[in-house]
Amino acid sequence: MKIKVKKSSEVKKPINEMRLVISSSSANESFARTAVSAFVAQLDPTIEEIADIKTAVSEAVTNCIVHAYRNTIGQIYINVRVFSGGRVCIRIRDTGCGIENIPQAMEPLFTTGGSERAGLGFAVMESFMDGLKVRSNLGKGTTVSMEKVIARRIKYNVGA
Ligand SMILES: Nc1ncnc2c1ncn2[C@@H]1O[C@H](COP(=O)(O)OP(=O)(O)OP(=O)(O)O)[C@@H](O)[C@H]1O
Numbered sequence: 001m002k003i004k005v006k007k008s009s010e011v012k013k014p015i016n017e018m019r020l021v022i023s024s025s026s027a028n029e030s031f032a033r034t035a036v037s038a039f040v041a042q043l044d045p046t047i048e049e050i051a052d053i054k055t056a057v058s059e060a061v062t063n064c065i066v067h068a069y070r071n072t073i074g075q076i077y078i079n080v081r082v083f084s085g086g087r088v089c090i091r092i093r094d095t096g097c098g099i100e101n102i103p104q105a106m107e108p109l110f111t112t113g114g115s116e117r118a119g120l121g122f123a124v125m126e127s128f129m130d131g132l133k134v135r136s137n138l139g140k141g142t143t144v145s146m147e148k149v150i151a152r153r154i155k156y157n158v159g160a
């Protein structure tokens with residue numbers, strides 16, 4: 001008997017992908033979350049799933065705008081990959097100031113943003129998504145990777 005073992009590159013290949021580069025202008029925050037949710041719509045998500053993704057993207061992009069590039073304008077790189085089985089991987093990357101201590105930054109209520117910020121962005125991303133990973137190099141930038149599995153739903157053909 002011959003068993004075909006899939007190579008890891010075959011297993012991990014996305015079935016669809018999009019890339020987006022935007023300036024870190026606050027006007028682009030709503031564009032980013034709308035663009036990502038429009039792309040994810042092909043998986044037929046629930047309104048709740050879309051709302052979760054929009055919120056998480058919004059938090060990550062806002063962090064690039066207010067922390068990574070602070071008083072300057074830089075580029076935000078967004079990559080969304082869709083895998084079979086409904087898994088969506090969203091990567092949001094900046095080349096800004098970076099994070100010195102990632103575990104501390106991810107603690108709920110920790111902020112370097114003063115009284116204007118609640119320190120809850122990472123906590124929100126963690127609770128609204130199924131996975132969150134943060135990588136950062138001080139002075140070089142930060143990459144936030146999030147994933148969510150969009151549950152398959154039974155489609156009913158009304159009137160059929
Ligand atoms: N892309 C980033 N570049 C540099 N520092 C970041 C970045 N994202 C987060 N941080 C750091 O991590 C801290 C925590 O981020 P988090 O989003 O949890 O809270 P916040 O942005 O301070 O407040 P909130 O999101 O509630 O408005 C920030 O205060 C900042 O110091």
Ligand SMILES: [Mg+2]
Binds near residue numbers: 059062063120121122
């Ligand atoms: Mg934040």
